[in-house]
Amino acid sequence: xxxxxxxxxxxxxxxxxxxxxxEAVSAMTPFMAEHFGNPSSxxxxxxxxxxxxxxxxxEVAALLGCEPHEIVFTSGGTESNNMVLKGLVDFRHPDKFxxxxxxxxHPAILNPALFLGELGAQVTILPVDTEGVVDPDQVQRAxxxxxxxxxxxxANNETGALQPIREIAQIARNxxxxxxxxxxxxxxxxxxxxxxxGVDFLSxxxxxxxxxxxxxxxxxxEGLSLTPLMHGAGQExxxxxxxxxxxLTAGLGAACRVARERLPxxxxxxxxxxxxxxxxxxxxxxxxxxxxxxxxxxxNTLNVSVPGLEGGRILSEIPDLMAxxxxxxxxxxxxxxxxxxxxxxSKKVGMGALRFSLGRRNSLLEIEAAAGAVINQVRRMxxxxxxxx
Numbered sequence: 001x002x003x004x005x006x007x008x009x010x011x012x013x014x015x016x017x018x019x020x021x022x023e024a025v026s027a028m029t030p031f032m033a034e035h036f037g038n039p040s041s042x043x044x045x046x047x048x049x050x051x052x053x054x055x056x057x058x059e060v061a062a063l064l065g066c067e068p069h070e071i072v073f074t075s076g077g078t079e080s081n082n083m084v085l086k087g088l089v090d091f092r093h094p095d096k097f098x099x100x101x102x103x104x105x106h107p108a109i110l111n112p113a114l115f116l117g118e119l120g121a122q123v124t125i126l127p128v129d130t131e132g133v134v135d136p137d138q139v140q141r142a143x144x145x146x147x148x149x150x151x152x153x154x155a156n157n158e159t160g161a162l163q164p165i166r167e168i169a170q171i172a173r174n175x176x177x178x179x180x181x182x183x184x185x186x187x188x189x190x191x192x193x194x195x196x197x198g199v200d201f202l203s204x205x206x207x208x209x210x211x212x213x214x215x216x217x218x219x220x221x222e223g224l225s226l227t228p229l230m231h232g233a234g235q236e237x238x239x240x241x242x243x244x245x246x247x248l249t250a251g252l253g254a255a256c257r258v259a260r261e262r263l264p265x266x267x268x269x270x271x272x273x274x275x276x277x278x279x280x281x282x283x284x285x286x287x288x289x290x291x292x293x294x295x296x297x298x299x300n301t302l303n304v305s306v307p308g309l310e311g312g313r314i315l316s317e318i319p320d321l322m323a324x325x326x327x328x329x330x331x332x333x334x335x336x337x338x339x340x341x342x343x344x345x346s347k348k349v350g351m352g353a354l355r356f357s358l359g360r361r362n363s364l365l366e367i368e369a370a371a372g373a374v375i376n377q378v379r380r381m382x383x384x385x386x387x388x389x
Contacts, residue, residue: 006321007320008320009320010320010362010366010369011322012321012356012370013322013323014359015160015185015300015355016357017213018209019359019361020207020210020255021210021254021255023254024210024211024212024251024254025251027251028248032247035048037049039235039243039246040233040235040244049244052249053073053246053249055253057071058253059253059260060204062256062257062260063192063256063259063260064187064202065193065196066194066221070220071217071220072218072219072239072240073236073244074216074218075214075215075216076205076215076216077184077205077208078108078216079229080204080205080216081106081109081112081203082108083226084180084201084218084226085112086112086115086229087226087228087229088148088149088178091119094119097122098124099123099147099148100124100126100142100143100149100152101126102153103125103126103128104153104161104338104339104343105152105153106182109153110125110338122144122146124142126138126142131296132161132293133161133162133164134164136171139152139168139172140171143177147177149179150178151180151182152165152179153183154183154186154192155186156292157185158292159292159297159301159355160292160303161297162293162297165181165198165199166196169198172198178224179200180200180201180202181199181202184204184216186298187205187209188208188259189209189298190263190267200221201221201224203218204217204218206251209259210360211248211252211256212251214248215251215252217252228241270359270360271299273362274299274300274301274356276364280367280368280372280375281302281304281371281374281375284375287307288304289305289307289349291343298357300357301356301357302355302356302357303354304353304356305350305351305353307352308348308352308385309351309382309385311352312325314352314377320373321370323354323356323370324354324356324357340353356370
């Protein structure tokens with residue numbers, strides 16, 4: 001391993017997780033000490049804890065543009081996704097349920113979908129185009145009389161590709177089929193308003209928008225119901241049992257408030273840094289390939305490939321640069337990303353994938369240092385490969 005050329009850590013893996021906002025830490029602190037009551041208790045400590053949960057619910061709802069009672073707190077995006085995919089199935093007759101999803105979904109969608117398929121449900125996994133985008137017409141063609149749910153992510157975690165959720169929502173409404181979107185990567189990075197999207201269910205992950213890990217939310221449109229994933233004392237209006245985690249929900253609420261306030265500024269500033277990084281890398285690395293769309297993607301995400309080299313080896317030689325070779329959940333894998341594979345990316349190109357996902361704290365100096373380090377490392381590796389006996 002070569003010594004770092006950066007001198008200090010540069011974090012470009014915000015799609016993997018984000019640092020916790022100071023406002024979120026401040027919001028959580030009182031519930032770790034003096035406001036420790038159970039929100040279901042009737043005494044004053046319980047009432048204060050309940051107020052904290054109510055306040056956080058309002059902040060999440062304000063960010064998403066919905067009513068507070070349409071928000072269910074969960075342990076994260078994975079639970080939110082599982083609640084929807086499993087909550088609409090009649091497990092006495094799983095064969096009467098048909099699910100439509102896509103080949104670029106996060107494992108928190110694909111694995112529950114495969115589980116349902118093993119039980120007898122019919123699952124249609126749609127392909128994507130070379131930019132990793134689902135075709136709404138294919139969604140319509142996949143519909144069956146017993147289609148019970150469509151689940152398509154809002155933004156892909158690897159390429160940042162935005163999906164045509166509004167168009168899919170119109171198709172779903174025309175056929176009276178519920179639509180769910182996994183918005184874990186989108187919320188806090190771009191404006192996400194459930195009314196404008198037209199979705200019935202939407203998943204949120206706290207640690208993707210500068211909130212704490214271990215907490216998330218599910219938007220459920222008023223009038224819809226799900227069979228609870230967990231049964232118990234009936235918290236969250238009977239939709240998700242278990243004592244409310246006041247500490248983490250307070251952090252999520254604060255993170256959502258900050259995101260709502262910062263979105264216009266963050267989007268412009270971060271996309272500018274991302275575009276600068278992209279320009280530098282393409283200027284400095286011959287044959288570099290962009291994975292995903294040039295335009296319709298998250299403002300913070302850049303996924304590129306260096307053909308003929310392994311992305312993991314490139315990053316391992318730059319220890320102070322914290323980025324990813326694919327989705328963080330399976331970053332140690334040396335197999336081709338399922339997202340890039342679905343896009344038709346060859347193994348030679350896909351194995352050289354590097355995902356850079358920027359955040360609020362990144363500076364232009366960091367971006368230029370990161371680009372220089374990657375360019376130099378690629379040149380070294382290509383030179384070594386060329387002169388290898």
